[in-house]
Amino acid sequence: MKYRDFGATGEKISALGFGCMRLPEYQENETWYIDEDKAQDMLCTAYELGVNYFDTAPYYCNHNSEAALGKAVKPFRDKILLSTKLPSENCHERGDFRRFLEGSLKKLDTEYIDFYHFWATNRDKFDNYILKYDLLEEAAKAKEEGLIRHISFSFHDDPSVIRYIIETAKEHGVPMESMLVQYNLIDRSNEEMLAYAHENGLGTVAMGPVGGGRLAAPTDLYSRLTGKPPIATYELAFKFVLGNPSLNCALSGMQTLEMVKSNTAIADDAAMSEEEWKNLGDAMEQLKKFSELYCTGCKYCQPCPAGIEIPDIFNLYTQYNVYGLKEHSRNAYKKLTEDGKKTIHDCLNCGMCEKKCPQHLNIREELKRVDNILLGQK
Ligand code: SF4
Numbered sequence: 001m002k003y004r005d006f007g008a009t010g011e012k013i014s015a016l017g018f019g020c021m022r023l024p025e026y027q028e029n030e031t032w033y034i035d036e037d038k039a040q041d042m043l044c045t046a047y048e049l050g051v052n053y054f055d056t057a058p059y060y061c062n063h064n065s066e067a068a069l070g071k072a073v074k075p076f077r078d079k080i081l082l083s084t085k086l087p088s089e090n091c092h093e094r095g096d097f098r099r100f101l102e103g104s105l106k107k108l109d110t111e112y113i114d115f116y117h118f119w120a121t122n123r124d125k126f127d128n129y130i131l132k133y134d135l136l137e138e139a140a141k142a143k144e145e146g147l148i149r150h151i152s153f154s155f156h157d158d159p160s161v162i163r164y165i166i167e168t169a170k171e172h173g174v175p176m177e178s179m180l181v182q183y184n185l186i187d188r189s190n191e192e193m194l195a196y197a198h199e200n201g202l203g204t205v206a207m208g209p210v211g212g213g214r215l216a217a218p219t220d221l222y223s224r225l226t227g228k229p230p231i232a233t234y235e236l237a238f239k240f241v242l243g244n245p246s247l248n249c250a251l252s253g254m255q256t257l258e259m260v261k262s263n264t265a266i267a268d269d270a271a272m273s274e275e276e277w278k279n280l281g282d283a284m285e286q287l288k289k290f291s292e293l294y295c296t297g298c299k300y301c302q303p304c305p306a307g308i309e310i311p312d313i314f315n316l317y318t319q320y321n322v323y324g325l326k327e328h329s330r331n332a333y334k335k336l337t338e339d340g341k342k343t344i345h346d347c348l349n350c351g352m353c354e355k356k357c358p359q360h361l362n363i364r365e366e367l368k369r370v371d372n373i374l375l376g377q378k
């Protein structure tokens, strides 16, 4: 296993992290349980193969993940880094921080948490819970008492909000020490902010390194880009994420022992060099640019009065057309229509989107074409 400096935290983190949101479960009398034998085997094997970063959260696996993780890692607790999270939107007074923290310490059966995250932070949670209820100050206090070792956040919002969080926390005298964000080969929207966080001394962890399973499906992407013999897209996705010099760890939500073994083998293998990583990223962008529908995802066309999420639909088409993830894109578009999301069939023909699109896309025509293709009628 390869280890990297985890920002300026002074910790060394394994290139592969274990995300404990998909541990094996079973149901009995309408209650869910974790299959502890299997989970323990997976977690211990990961540790033996060099993984030292284990990430969980209070609500993962029907609220059972923290306890199962704590139990499995007990024999080697002091050799690893444990990460869990605070649901800040459920804090309505300052004392709630301590209540949740104590709950996690108890379930994890540990005296301290190495990385305690403000969970799924966005601008609203940061302003209206974390700042409003002085949760940063509470975190600093818990750190002073040795209950947590590092203060962190996980993130789901527009990338620009990352800078705001890092700067504001610093102004409050409680700097963020690491962050966990979505990042993979086909969703690179956080790339610039990863570099920013890295430059500012934060440790960086990527969730969804294989694109939430999208890149598990085979494509001829690697061969098309490099002219080399194909490798599993899954493997390419890992190598790409780990090749980013601003990224310290790829967190994978492993579900089986086989996944643990194959992911550790990939992480053991050389990641891409920085140059290869850059070339592959550029090649992906070029490929996208030369596709007949080049939507940059800038969102200037939003909001659409009919509620059509145009960039999301075009992004699905890019995945279909450019990255060759045909089946995934079709299924995702079908699901979107089944979930009642708006499509070209709801268009009011106001033309506002086309006036605002810097790529001068003929959006209505393209939406129609994409609809036909993804619904398999063409
Ligand atoms: S033309 Fe249709 S897709 Fe474009 S903004 Fe108007 S309603 Fe939305």
Ligand code: SF4
Residues within 6 Å of the ligand: 294, 295, 296, 297, 298, 299, 300, 301, 302, 310, 311, 314, 356, 357, 358, 359, 360, 361, 363
């Ligand atoms: S404005 Fe154009 S390029 Fe930007 S997201 Fe909308 S369709 Fe894509």
